[in-house]
Amino acid sequence: MTERKRFWIIKCPRCQTYQIADSRNKSKTCSQCSRRFEILELAILTSAKDAREARAIVAELKMPRTTASEPKVI
């Protein structure tokens, strides 16, 4: 298997918005605040094999966690 993950999930250093970066690119401009940054200087949170998977991951990251705060009704 030589399949490589092509998309990286990173966070904008200025506004902390999740961004999908193509791993072939060196830099990216934030869709939220228009800040331009070098992808390799940032921590890569996770990676995805295609844009669809990357978007699904970002959607999940944005989702608030309900497990800790929601009390269970027994």
Ligand SMILES: [Zn+2]
């Ligand atoms: Zn930003």
